[in-house]
Amino acid sequence: MPTKDxxxxxxxxxxxxxxxEIASFLSNWxxxxxxxxxxxxxxSHNRPDSVLFSNLFSSALNExxxxxxxxxxxxxALECRLSRLGETDRIELTFACSREEHTFLEAAVARxxxxxRQARYLSSLSGDVAPSRDMMLLELTVxxxxxxxxxxxxDDMVKIVVDLPLxxxxx
Amino acid sequence: MTAHLSPSGxxxxxxxxxxxxxxxxxxxxxxxxxxxxxxxPSLALLKESIESVRGVLYVxxxxxxxxxxxxxxxxxxxxxxxxxxxxxxxxVVVTSSVVGWTTRKFGRLSxxxxxxxxxxxxxxxxxxxxxxxxxxxxPILRTQTKMTWRHERSILPRxxxxxxxxxxxxxxxxxxxxxxxxKEFEPSRIVALDHSKSSLAYARKxxxxxDITGIEYTYGDASEMLLDDDQFDLVTCxxxxxxxxxxxxxxxxxxxxCKPGGRVYITNEKNSHCLGEPRAESIRWTYNEVAKLFEHFxxxxxxxxxxxxxxxDAGFDDIRVESFMVTNLDGDPKDFADMIAAWEEVYxxxxxxxxxxxxxxxxxxxxxxxxxxxxxxxPKGYAGWPIWAASGQKPL
Ligand SMILES: C[S@@+](CC[C@H](N)C(=O)[O-])C[C@H]1O[C@@H](n2cnc3c(N)ncnc32)[C@H](O)[C@@H]1O
Numbered sequence: 001m002p003t004k005d006x007x008x009x010x011x012x013x014x015x016x017x018x019x020x021e022i023a024s025f026l027s028n029w030x031x032x033x034x035x036x037x038x039x040x041x042x043x044s045h046n047r048p049d050s051v052l053f054s055n056l057f058s059s060a061l062n063e064x065x066x067x068x069x070x071x072x073x074x075x076x077a078l079e080c081r082l083s084r085l086g087e088t089d090r091i092e093l094t095f096a097c098s099r100e101e102h103t104f105l106e107a108a109v110a111r112x113x114x115x116x117r118q119a120r121y122l123s124s125l126s127g128d129v130a131p132s133r134d135m136m137l138l139e140l141t142v143x144x145x146x147x148x149x150x151x152x153x154x155d156d157m158v159k160i161v162v163d164l165p166l167x168x169x170x171x
Numbered sequence: 172m173t174a175h176l177s178p179s180g181x182x183x184x185x186x187x188x189x190x191x192x193x194x195x196x197x198x199x200x201x202x203x204x205x206x207x208x209x210x211x212p213s214l215a216l217l218k219e220s221i222e223s224v225r226g227v228l229y230v231x232x233x234x235x236x237x238x239x240x241x242x243x244x245x246x247x248x249x250x251x252x253x254x255x256x257x258x259x260x261x262x263v264v265v266t267s268s269v270v271g272w273t274t275r276k277f278g279r280l281s282x283x284x285x286x287x288x289x290x291x292x293x294x295x296x297x298x299x300x301x302x303x304x305x306x307x308x309x310p311i312l313r314t315q316t317k318m319t320w321r322h323e324r325s326i327l328p329r330x331x332x333x334x335x336x337x338x339x340x341x342x343x344x345x346x347x348x349x350x351x352x353x354k355e356f357e358p359s360r361i362v363a364l365d366h367s368k369s370s371l372a373y374a375r376k377x378x379x380x381x382d383i384t385g386i387e388y389t390y391g392d393a394s395e396m397l398l399d400d401d402q403f404d405l406v407t408c409x410x411x412x413x414x415x416x417x418x419x420x421x422x423x424x425x426x427x428x429c430k431p432g433g434r435v436y437i438t439n440e441k442n443s444h445c446l447g448e449p450r451a452e453s454i455r456w457t458y459n460e461v462a463k464l465f466e467h468f469x470x471x472x473x474x475x476x477x478x479x480x481x482x483x484d485a486g487f488d489d490i491r492v493e494s495f496m497v498t499n500l501d502g503d504p505k506d507f508a509d510m511i512a513a514w515e516e517v518y519x520x521x522x523x524x525x526x527x528x529x530x531x532x533x534x535x536x537x538x539x540x541x542x543x544x545x546x547x548x549x550p551k552g553y554a555g556w557p558i559w560a561a562s563g564q565k566p567l
Contacts, residue, residue, distance in 0.1 A: 029205040048375060050362065050387035051397050056271040059237060062203060066239060126251055126283045130207065131244040139240055143276055170375070171268060171368055171390030 012083035012090050015043050019080075022073045022095060032069055035080065036062035043082055043089065048170035056166050060144050061091055063136045064162060068093055070133055072101050074156060087167030094159040102158050109150045109160070112137040140164075185235075187213035194224040197231035198246075203239040210245055217246065221253045221260070228260065232277065233267040233292060234395050247280055254284040262287045269391050309345055309373060311513035314506050315410075316347040319438070319558060321502065322495040324355055330491060330562035331434035335359050336404035341393050341425060342366075342411035346374030349386045358405075362398065364391045393421050396428060404433045412481070413439045416469040422485040429565045435487065436562040441475040447546030447554040454546065457539020461518055467526050475559030487563025499547035499554040507547040507554055515540035 016039060025031050040058035047053035068078065076096035083090045097105070111120070111134060121142045124135040140146040144164055151159040185200030196217055204210055221228060230250070232238075238246075250262055264280070266273040268291050280287045332338075334357045340349045343363035353361055363386055365371055374388050391397060393411070406429045412418040425435045442465070445458040465472040474481075475494065482490045499507040519537045528536070547554035 033201070033203045045360070045387060046384070049371075049389050051364075051389040051391060052269075052271045055236060055397060059272055062237070062239060066203075066241075122279060122282055125244065125247055125279060128248070131240045135244070136240050143272065143279075169271065170388075171371070 010085055012085045012088075014081060014083045017079065017081040020078055022076055022078050025078050026069065026073070029069065032062055032065040036065055039080070039082060043084070047167055052169060052171060053166055056144070056169070057089065057164065060140055060146065060162070060164055060166075063139055064091060064093060064160065067133050067136050068095060068160075071095070071097055071105070073097055076157075084167070087165055089164050089167060091162045091164065092159055093162075094153060094157060096156050097158055098156070102152070102156075105158060105160070106150050108134050108137055109148045112141050113148060117141050185213075187216050189216055189220040189223075191223060193229065194227060195229040195231050196220040197234075198238075199232075199234035199236075201237035202235070202242040203237060204242055207241060207245040210242055214245060214249055217249050218253075221249070221257070224260070226259070226261065228262055230262055230264045232273050233265055233270070235273060236270060236397055243276065250280065250287060251284055254286040258286070260286065264289045265292050266290070267292055267392070267395075269395075269397060308513065308517065309370070311510055312344050313347055314510050314513075316344075316351070318497045318501060318506060318510070318556075319409075320348070320351050322497065322558070323438070323560065324351070326493060326495065326560050327352075327356070327436070329493075330436045330560065331405045331564075332356050332358075332436075337402065338362075338405040338407065339364065339398065339403045339428060341396070341406060341408045341421075343370075343374065343388070345370045346377065346386065346388060348407070348409060349374075350378070350381075350383055352407075353383070353386060360387070361385065362387045362389055362403075364389045364393065364396065364398075366390070366392050393424060396424055398428045400427050401430050402428050404430055405436060406433070407436045409438045410440065412437055413472050413474040414465075414470045418471070418474065418481060419485065422481055426485050426487070426565055431565050431567045434562045434564050435482070436560065437478055437482075438558055438560045439474040439478060440472050440556070440558060442472040444557045445543065445555065446557075447543045448552060449546060449549065450542035453539045453542045455539075457536055457543070460536055460539075461514075464518060464522055464526065468522070475557070478559050478561035482561060482563035485563070486566070488566050489564040490561065491563075492559060492561040494557055494559045497556040497558060499552065504547050504554075507556075508544045510556075511540055511543045511547065511554075 018035060018039065036058045040054040040061060044050040044054035044057065074096045079094040081092045117138055121135065121138045124131065124138065137148065140148065140162060144166065147163045149161050151161060153159050185198060185202045187198045189196050198213065253260060254262070264277045264287065266277060266289060274289060274291045278289045281289060332352070336358045337360045338352070338358045339362040341364050343349055343365045346363050349361050349363040352358065363374065368390065371388050371390055378386060406425045408421070408425055412421055415421050429435050443459045443462045445454065447454040462473050479490055479492050515537055519533055519540065523533050523536060543554055546552040
């Protein structure tokens with residue numbers, strides 16, 4: 001079990017958790033889509049507009065899973081936990097990765113929350129190269145107002161924590 | 172011209188299409204490729220579309236439910252590049268307010284290239300939307316549902332309603348039917364969808380005041396819903412096919428979201444058959460005119476008895492049709508009278524005025540409603556409003 005933050009954060013209630021072997025996750029790209037669609041639908045029922053919420057949440061979670069898919073892993077398990085506090089839904093993705101990947105993710109998480117994130121997002125959008133993992137994470141902060149942070153669970157495990165404030169949305 | 176995707180698991184989950192007449196490239200479904208190679212046919216189609224239009228290309232993403240950044244970037248690139256080499260060309264991206272992310276995300280493109288604009292398209296409302304929405308109709312919908320429910324609660328089990336099912340009420344209005352259905356039949360899940368924000372707000376308010384949970388009130392357009400295929404045991408759509416100018420298209424969507432083996436249940440009127448005694452003649456004349464008035468606005472309030480044909484044409488099996496008459500004897504005759512008074516106000520008020528009817532016509536038109544009200548309240552009178560309830564099974 002990951003250790004809990006020491007600071008007195010109001011507590012998020014876990015709604016659902018999916019664990020799978022990294023190897024089987026990586027065996028099929030469509031897993032990103034299946035998992036994000038399934039989980040989004042599962043937790044959407046008590047949001048004011050379940051279909052709108054599920055559509056947005058699935059988009060965001062899918063980007064995150066795609067980033068994870070593209071990360072160089074060192075085996076082990078992938079844990080995806082969703083929890084909720086009020087109008088915020090939290091995604092926690094825990095997996096093993098190399099030191100370099102860890103450093104990369106740490107830097108990326110910091111970059112995408114910089115004050116210049118809008119400009120970065122636009123420039124990566126108009127850039128020629130295929131979208132980087134940075135852009136996928138930028139998407140979350142720029143288009144979904146997400147906040148991201150990275151936690152080190154133990155030596156070679158990382159946990160990406162993303163808070164998405166989508167719960168109050170309704171048309 | 173249509174490009175279907177073929178490779179891997181995302182196959183067939185989206186469709187791209189170009190319509191030269193309307194200079195419109197559209198892409199719909201869920202687009203989540205691993206690499207852009209999987210998009211090659213659609214990207215080629217977009218490039219071809221750009222080459223074959225003049226002035227403006229509409230990019231229709233109204234039914235684009237999902238698109239990952241890999242795909243978004245690839246399509247955006249093609250459009251941005253085209254802006255640079257073809258300054259004569261404008262791009263108008265048409266989004267829908269129903270899909271949460273498209274307006275914002277495509278909107279970013281206009282910051283990069285001013286030749287790209289985004290228009291959020293709020294579905295062409297059904298022809299009478301403004302009359303019914305702004306006409307203070309909400310209390311009347313409540314009264315109507317209360318009156319029809321007395322009949323429908325015993326009818327519904329013959330049309331697939333039973334405890335534990337997953338159901339959707341499409342065009343739910345203010346949501347009363349969903350609440351009544353939940354109480355009486357305890358389905359395991361109810362999705363209630365409408366395209367009126369004010370009605371949904373009202374429904375949500377009622378639900379929270381009465382501590383009703385478990386009904387998912389959802390904003391959407393019945394003619395192109397974000398709901399997945401084959402999801403519901405029972406899809407209901409009450410009093411609504413008759414107010415669309417293209418009922419068959421709505422029925423197609425109801426069919427799509429229904430599970431194979433599940434049922435779609437619709438109720439509709441035949442307004443010219445509203446009746447009353449005394450003063451039957453005056454009442455009959457007025458309701459004949461009601462039917463013509465709706466026809467003028469492209470709505471068919473005579474649809475009830477055509478339900479069988481509509482369901483058959485949409486591909487349903489085991490079609491069941493029945494009719495019932497809501498009357499002044501069902502409950503409080505005052506409710507019946509109130510409903511007619513509200514009809515008079517909307518039909519002989521806003522709608523007749525909009526059609527440009529003469530004062531003389533309107534006077535006679537109103538008289539039939541007044542006579543219907545008198546019939547309802549008369550100690551020996553009888554007043555009726557006939558409804559057709561029909562359902563069909565989606566083949567297994
Ligand atoms: C006559 S009311 C019937 C409401 C409810 N079913 C009832 O029986 O009281 C028609 C409803 O259809 C809704 N509606 C109209 N156009 C729609 C669309 N394109 N998609 C979804 N709902 C729509 C209206 O907002 C309205 O609530």
